[in-house]
Amino acid sequence: MIKRWEKIRTEYLGDFRIFRIRADSSRSPRTGNVHRFFVLESPDWVNVIPLTPEGNVVMIRQYRHGTEEVTLEVPGGMVDAGDGDPSVSAARELREETGYEAEEIIHLGSVAPNPAFLNNRCHSYLVRRARRAHAVQLDGAEDITFEEIPLAEIPGLIRDGAITHSLTIAAFYYLELAGIA
Amino acid sequence: MIKRWEKIRTEYLGDFRIFRIRADSSRSPRTGNVHRFFVLESPDWVNVIPLTPEGNVVMIRQYRHGTEEVTLEVPGGMVDAGDGDPSVSAARELREETGYEAEEIIHLGSVAPNPAFLNNRCHSYLVRRARRAHAVQLDGAEDITFEEIPLAEIPGLIRDGAITHSLTIAAFYYLELAGIA
Numbered sequence: 001m002i003k004r005w006e007k008i009r010t011e012y013l014g015d016f017r018i019f020r021i022r023a024d025s026s027r028s029p030r031t032g033n034v035h036r037f038f039v040l041e042s043p044d045w046v047n048v049i050p051l052t053p054e055g056n057v058v059m060i061r062q063y064r065h066g067t068e069e070v071t072l073e074v075p076g077g078m079v080d081a082g083d084g085d086p087s088v089s090a091a092r093e094l095r096e097e098t099g100y101e102a103e104e105i106i107h108l109g110s111v112a113p114n115p116a117f118l119n120n121r122c123h124s125y126l127v128r129r130a131r132r133a134h135a136v137q138l139d140g141a142e143d144i145t146f147e148e149i150p151l152a153e154i155p156g157l158i159r160d161g162a163i164t165h166s167l168t169i170a171a172f173y174y175l176e177l178a179g180i181a
Numbered sequence: 182m183i184k185r186w187e188k189i190r191t192e193y194l195g196d197f198r199i200f201r202i203r204a205d206s207s208r209s210p211r212t213g214n215v216h217r218f219f220v221l222e223s224p225d226w227v228n229v230i231p232l233t234p235e236g237n238v239v240m241i242r243q244y245r246h247g248t249e250e251v252t253l254e255v256p257g258g259m260v261d262a263g264d265g266d267p268s269v270s271a272a273r274e275l276r277e278e279t280g281y282e283a284e285e286i287i288h289l290g291s292v293a294p295n296p297a298f299l300n301n302r303c304h305s306y307l308v309r310r311a312r313r314a315h316a317v318q319l320d321g322a323e324d325i326t327f328e329e330i331p332l333a334e335i336p337g338l339i340r341d342g343a344i345t346h347s348l349t350i351a352a353f354y355y356l357e358l359a360g361i362a
Contacts, residue, residue, distance in 0.1 A: 065205060065297070114247060117246070
């Protein structure tokens with residue numbers, strides 16, 4: 001039976017806008033020894049599979065500064081503290097990044113992006129009857145295009161490595177497991 | 182057509198053992214303005230679905246210091262620079278964390294854990310005919326138990342939120358898409 005570790009001390013090490021870093025010193029219930037672990041504190045994230053009446057997914061392409069590559073992903077972003085529910089953040093990110101409106105939004109599942117060192121969750125949603133209704137609103141640090149891709153092609157794009165973002169892949173697996181597309 | 186951003190400057194901000202943080206200042210091809218992005222440099226990660234001859238997956242439970250919860254995951258860890266191929270790292274993590282031996286190891290797919298701010302990949306593997314052959318070798322900072330769970334029960338555990346680690350979920354989706362279990 002795995003037990004919790006007792007946290008002895010927390011030290012904040014830096015604030016990097018999208019996350020804060022702290023070091024927790026915690027005691028192992030197995031050995032009694034204290035070890036130091038780095039934790040990134042981040043707001044929760046959201047992503048959304050926008051499905052059109054024609055059975056297409058609205059996907060986005062953007063340059064990603066972590067991998068220094070252009071990626072193919074579903075829309076998403078960070079939960080704003082003022083959003084109330086993460087579904088509000090997901091609908092907002094969809095609107096800002098693609099101009100599509102979320103008439104009906106359904107929670108599919110929530111992952112821990114990396115429980116080893118990230119403290120947050122990423123919530124995945126399905127939007128049914130997604131429709132283009134607004135102009136795209138990109139901030140200065142964004143450069144995003146969107147395109148519609150038939151949902152039936154998504155598994156092949158994941159298998160062949162054209163979609164690699166772990167959180168986008170988790171969202172599509174939740175959709176498949178929910179059986180509601 | 183999305184273009185690469187031109188990197189103007191890189192500044193290293195800190196070394197946190199499991200990752201280094203840098204800030205890249207890059208010029209937007211859309212606006213011409215320079216923005217600053219935080220990037221975590223990390224070695225690649227691996228995880229492995231160990232499948233026994235009886236059709237069970239060897240899963241592990243451990244306390245995770247990011248989410249401060251006990252998680253249910255597949256074995257995995259970091260690629261050591263000296264491992265050569267990530268499959269070697271995956272077989273080693275499987276052996277250390279569970280004592281199971283990887284007689285046959287097959288690459289399933291590789292995700293970008295978070296292309297927005299992580300520079301690395303996580304490589305997922307399937308081990309077929311996994312067999313208990315060694316004692317577990319935990320380091321002082323680990324406290325891990327393992328158990329066998331029928332592969333057929335995994336989709337339900339993901340759907341119901343008992344398995345939440347995004348990289349474990351991606352590995353199982355790759356396995357399903359490969360159709361080779």
